Amino acid sequence: MPFYNDEYDDGRSGGLVAKQGAGDNAAPLSVSEISALLKRTVEDRFGFVRLRGELSGVKRAASGHLYCALKDDKAVIDGVMWRGGAQRLAFRPEDGIEVIATGKLTTYPGRSKYQIVIESMEIAGEGALLALLEKLRARLAAEGLFAPERKRALPFLPRVIGVVTSPTGAVIRDILHRLADRFPSRVLVWPVLVQGEGAAQQVANAVRGFSAIAPGGPVPRPDVVIVARGGGSIEDLWSFNEEAVVRAVAESAIPVISAVGHETDTTLCDHAADRRAPTPTAAAEIAVPVRAELMAQLDELALRKRRCAMRPVVLGRERLEARVQRLPRPDAILAAKAQKLDELADRLRRGLQDRERAKRERLGQTAAKLSLPLLRQRVAASNERLERAGMTPRLLSRRWTQARDALAPVARVLPQLDPRLPLQRGYALVTSVDGQALTSRERAAQEAALVLEFRDGKLPVTAGSAAPAQSPVSPPPAPPRKAARPKAPEPRQGDLF
Structure with missing residues (x-):
């Protein structure tokens, strides 16, 4: 059990219970009180400062506040810039930029740290500004914003x-x-x-x-x-x-x-x-x-257009003139034909005249032969030859009678030669399907079907359905033919001439 003698306890000896000694007016301070005292002391002493340093740990909060740290080769100080000041910045703060920050120092009791509340921030010199510019250019170029193919x-x-x-x-x-x-x-x-x-x-x-x-x-x-x-x-x-x-x-x-x-x-x-x-x-x-240049260019193009449009016409005219010069003159082309036409016209005139002269001579010769005594002499000679020819009506009538008598027997026999005349007497005509007459038993046996023609019509039958004949049927005897009358000798006709 520890021994405690309060006779020697003056409040500073670290006793078990804190006691305030006689005449002691230094009341103990709370942490908040000492933090407030420090804060007020720092802000009063460093109410306006300008710091130069390199930005590090730059971060924008969702509220718009900017948090960062300023550092050099030996020390680091935290910094904060409220939303209003951050929005007024003329550049975008990034790590590694050397800046000059203007503001006041304060403390942050929650972490027992001191920091600078930045009111404005500037880039520390043109060199730092160019460095920031090059850094931004490289980052945007890497994204392809400056690519030539985007132009x-x-x-x-x-x-x-x-x-x-x-x-x-x-x-x-x-x-x-x-x-x-x-x-x-x-x-x-x-x-x-x-x-x-x-x-x-x-x-x-x-x-x-x-x-x-x-x-x-x-x-x-x-x-x-x-x-x-x-x-x-x-x-x-x-x-x-x-x-x-x-x-x-x-x-x-x-x-x-x-x-x-x-x-x-x-x-x-x-x-x-x-x-x-x-x-x-x-x-x-x-x-x-330039509008004037465009108008001049349009005028030039219009002139070139007219020239291009007229160029084929000019070339065609030149080619036509060259070919016309090579062609012979029309009078030279027609001269030979005109000369030939004149020759043919002259030949036609002479030919007509010669033909007229020849016809006229022939007509004269013929007219000389057409005298009346000569015509009478020729008529008498023709009559004499006609009488010698013997063309009397009695002779012609006799020859017609002889020809009729010779044709009468043939006319009587002709109806009897009709193959269908026996059908009237009960006979039948046997033909093949295609209409060919069958005159033998062997020929009829070769046909698959036959056609029997009777007096009153045709009857088709098959060759196998007809009963075979026991003995060949002899054809009926042909009727005796009358003896042909001997032809009378034809009289010989005399020569008409």
Whole structure:
């Protein structure tokens, strides 16, 4: 059992029970009280500080607050930036960026740590800014936002041109003036801030706003968009290096021309755009052609068209003239035929005359033979020859009688030779199916079917159904023929001539 002597207990000896000694006015503080005292002391002493260091562990909370750490080669301090200040940042904080943070030191009682509440943050020098720019460029290039195959061709003659720029600067006046000189076009201006807080978000919203315009609506949709700004330092042009602007330009449904700064200035917006212009004035020249040049070109094409249309006519005329020169003259072609026609006409005239003369001579000779005494002499000679010919009617009648008597016996015998005449007396005519007469038993036995023709019709029978005859039937004796009358000798007719 421990021995305790309260005679020597002054409250600081670490006794078992804490007791307040006589004259002791140092009351014990709670942890919250000492944390509050530390917090107030640190904030009063370091109410405004500027720290330079490298960002590490950058993290954005769902509430919008930004948490990070600032470090150098020997120490680390935590930092926090509330949502309002984080939204006003002109760049996107990332690990490894050297920055200058402005704010006040405070403590975090929950973890007994001190930290800096950052009110503003800037990149520490142009070198750090360029490093941040290169890092962002490499990351976006790895995503393919700057790939050449993503670039689209610009329309040759846009009807509506959208311009994203400040409405009060000289840029918009230069663009409008240049468009009016080259090819007057309809221009839609989307006014935005081109530098400072919120400029990047406004530019990104303007590019997306032009793409969101529906074709055929009350507001015409641009055929090409120009993102323009005048020259300046890298800090002035930093809004066009922001990731929001780069992604909006890369995702635009309308071809984009980037005209930010002067010819030597280059931003990430230039890499993401479909076409980069060295100046805003050059962007207007790229967007539209020269109207006067187009008219001159159209006139030249019309002239070439007329020449092309007339070229076959000219060539055809030249070929025709060359062939006409090679052809003989019409009078030369017809001269030989005309001469031959004249010769044939002369020959025809002479031939007709010769033929007329010959006919006339022959007619004269014939007319000389047609004298009356000569004709009487020839008639007398003809009568004499006719009398010698013996053509008397008695002779002709006798010859006709002899021919009739010779034909009468034949006419009497002819009806008896009709093969169907015996059918009237009860006989039958045996034929084959095809109508051939069968005159023998052997021939009839070879037929499969026979046709028996009687006086009153035909009867088809089969050869096997007829009973075979016991003895051959002798044909009836033929009737005796009358003796033919001997023909009388025909008188010999005398010669008529």
